[in-house]
Amino acid sequence: MTDIDRTIHEPVRLRILAILSGVDLADFKFFVTTLGLSKGNLSSHMDKLEQAGYVEVQKGFNGKIPRTAYRMTDAGRKALADYWIALDQIRTACTEADGPTPS
Amino acid sequence: MTDIDRTIHEPVRLRILAILSGVDLADFKFFVTTLGLSKGNLSSHMDKLEQAGYVEVQKGFNGKIPRTAYRMTDAGRKALADYWIALDQIRTACTEADGPTPS
DNA sequence: CATAAGGGTTTGTATCACAAACTAGTTTGC
DNA sequence: GCAAACTAGTTTGTGATACAAACCCTTATG
Numbered sequence: 001m002t003d004i005d006r007t008i009h010e011p012v013r014l015r016i017l018a019i020l021s022g023v024d025l026a027d028f029k030f031f032v033t034t035l036g037l038s039k040g041n042l043s044s045h046m047d048k049l050e051q052a053g054y055v056e057v058q059k060g061f062n063g064k065i066p067r068t069a070y071r072m073t074d075a076g077r078k079a080l081a082d083y084w085i086a087l088d089q090i091r092t093a094c095t096e097a098d099g100p101t102p103s
Numbered sequence: 104m105t106d107i108d109r110t111i112h113e114p115v116r117l118r119i120l121a122i123l124s125g126v127d128l129a130d131f132k133f134f135v136t137t138l139g140l141s142k143g144n145l146s147s148h149m150d151k152l153e154q155a156g157y158v159e160v161q162k163g164f165n166g167k168i169p170r171t172a173y174r175m176t177d178a179g180r181k182a183l184a185d186y187w188i189a190l191d192q193i194r195t196a197c198t199e200a201d202g203p204t205p206s
Numbered sequence: 207c208a209t210a211a212g213g214g215t216t217t218g219t220a221t222c223a224c225a226a227a228c229t230a231g232t233t234t235g236c
Numbered sequence: 237g238c239a240a241a242c243t244a245g246t247t248t249g250t251g252a253t254a255c256a257a258a259c260c261c262t263t264a265t266g
Binding site: 141 | 253254255256262263
């Protein structure tokens, strides 16, 4: 019974990783607008993904305006793949319970 | 962007529903042993599933020993199906982010 | 009688998602 | 030149909750 990775399982972070898995680089603003999050909320989710080693942060400037962008790491890619596998296992694994005789 | 049903999304409850979706009836003890939960924990998860209308409780006796069994409702079946659909949408929906020019 | 086991409820706690407030720098209006 | 508004992001506060531990009640077991 493989465990669910809670870091990934949180819906917001799952969406973030799903996006990053197809994009190579996406910035702070983009996530705020597409996911409809408050900046604070996004910031803390990104912290968690970073601390888990699933995303890398790239801080730079767009002219004089700061820009923070995120990229998925290999570990993140692996973890996400494993996550989907674990979910599929749950989805499939049913059908052998005790048959409790009703009353 | 369909929302994730948090009642179902919790891993323990997801496993419970996955089991119930293939079994018609399963009892308290069974879940405790197969999922490795404390009784208190299982009890509160079942409360939530019941309050959401996703499972029905059948309290009875096996001789003089009380037996509590759970059955999935139609609403539960529907909600679980929707849940998997929502997850698949996240899994598939990637690939159109802003291309932020790196640095 | 004592201990265990089924079937819980109550209580305590650590975590965490989220928003609101705040910081820091930048452009715009006058 | 200075205030108002905006971009970008961090820090702080709070309410919800997953989980275990402790407790309760009843029935078997030794």
